Amino acid sequence: MNLPVFYEKRDIVTPGDLLADDDYETGENTYKEDGKIYATRVGLVEYEGHRVFVVALKAFYVPSVGDMVIGKIIELGLGSWLVDIGAPYPGVLRASDVFNRPFRPQRDDMPHVLDVGDMVKAKIVAYDRTRAPLLTVREPDLGKIERGQIVEVTPTKIPRIIGRKGSMITMLKQETNCQITVGQNGVVHVRGRSPEDEQLAVIAIHKIEEEAHTSGLTDRVTQMVRKEKGGVVNVSKEA
Amino acid sequence: MKSPIMIRVKQKQIAQLASLGKRLDGRGLNDHRKVQLEVGVVGRAEGSARVRLGKTEVMVGTKIELGEPFSDVPDHGVLTVNAELVPLASPTFEPGPPREEAIELARVVDRGIRESKAIALEDLCVEPGKKVFIVFVDVYVLNHDGNLIDASALAALAALLNTKMFNYEVKEGEISKKPGYTPLPIKNYPVAMTFAKINDRLMLDPWLEEEQVMDARLTITTDKDGKICAVQKGGNGHFTTQQVLEAAKIAKDKAEELRKLVVKG
């Protein structure tokens, strides 16, 4: 049985657009008022069973426990670092987490390990709106970033960069010969064997961000990357 | 990750590339970013222009009013340049009166115009000692992505060339407007060229991240005859004499390119 709806699937909606009425439940980027459900952001509307939600075309990152994020150290506190993860609140990384033992103020040299301006891969272990998100680096592949390029995209596009079952990111890694790590907060780390390879990956990521809401994207990006590569003699590939 | 603190890894990359004579955005050391110029963008201003230098965007509007001359030059018009670093242009700009960055910007742009005698101020006298024309040049930064000086100076020049003054007549000591306009008399075309020093290399037209890494910057303003009319060194670092002279030569040549864009032939 089809419940009455006001938009077609994947239509673009704007804040305040009436999406459905009381028969539905509110999903992401919607709210209910007086028995009517409206969009809160610009995006594509989806109806799934009894739920209506909006896939936002642009939104800043809101921390979620379990997310892997890539952030920038912006402040040194006593026993902890403040990390800019592109969310309304900076993340907190405790020295005890990084050193894997209680912090010793007299002896531990924090800037030596992580200084203001350093990029770090971390995971969110705790977050609720009353306190700043708590980060950890106590997992494999987390920690300070020493080399490579950092790309920032709007976080809602991250699923597109990864692709269905990882199809997009796998293709990118192969075609550009780079290691690519995607933070849920919209920050991507690219590490390749040459700056040219890295630049190619960066350009591809920006293209995906720009055209994320269109179809046939994976093919177009693959074509673009191959075309760009064709013009560059890549000495680094000989190894 | 909008906080203004620079990413360390990027800082290193920019510095390393500099020692190799390269830049992160692929430009040559003496290449400026793409320049887009529009004039007459704001109707209420007597003259206006908008310059996009890469992603840096600056708008300049000129206003002409009648006022009193300075007592030491009673028969000259007055030029006054003001710069606003409005908060919408950058997360680092805050509302409030102009801070030192804005004041330096305004004064460097002013120096280029004044010292090259671009505006014939002696032609702007209405009644010596009593009434002269005041030319207000207001620099409005809309997006800060580095090198505000060159973008502002270029926009200021274009705005001045776009400036029209109302015609007037003086009857029995009263000044009244007459129909029609006259272009503001512009005699020279100063163009500023700014270099950043990174790892002992000079690079033209630094963008924001290069500015965050640089030791110092040097602005050389030249006029239509290739003479230097204003120089400003900024930042905590230093330059060697050789570097200064090298910069001056490059500035002179590069300025000519941009001058053509503004003056149109």
Add this chain to the structure above:
Amino acid sequence: MSQKKPEKLIDKDGVRLDGRGFNELRPTKIEVGVLANADGSAYIEQGKNKILAAVYGPKEAHPKHLAMPDRALLRCRYHMAPFSVEERKSPAPSRRDIELSKVITEALEPAVFVEYYPRTSIDTFIEILQADGGTRCASITVASLALADAGIPMRGLVAACAAGKVEGRLVLDLTDVEDKEGEADLPLAWMPNLNAITLLQMDGSLTIDEFEQAVNMAVEGCKQVSELQKETLKAKYVAVKEEVEE
């Protein structure tokens, strides 16, 4: 030395100085995402008005003592460029700038889900590059879009439009000269989906009947503005979609 006052603002056929009818909005053009640094931005040209709005946030509130424990601090700053008006205006905020900043903030507050982001601030900066009357309304219209462009969740967009009385007739969207020479000016901001008036001011003289008519007229004007706002937000994405899916 001032401008010559026009003889008549509305001629015998009911045509206004700029060629419009009573109920017509000035030609309007809007764009979003025009500034690179801001989190959200929008630009509007409405008749001779040219206004730019930018949003930064939500981010940690500074200074900390202004932060609120249960919601975000919404701040809007209305500011005019010195070259935006006939006589050069000093860049220092005037009392009018400060009042307008306040009422504009209060017009947008009901629309923003500030309770989602405690202890943060959302800063909106409005710069008037060229002014010709009705700038507070155009500012609200464009600031709304900048907030949406920044991805800040909103209950709806806020549209604004003024109505007024000029030479005895009620008109929509007054220009500067119509406001200065006319009998009343009534700026109004409205949220279509909630049927809520979030800004209402009036100066001049109107009977109760005229007041009611003017309010209704302004609301109708806001409906038109609202349609333009929605089109603008969608336009960016529709254009890319069309371009690549051909």
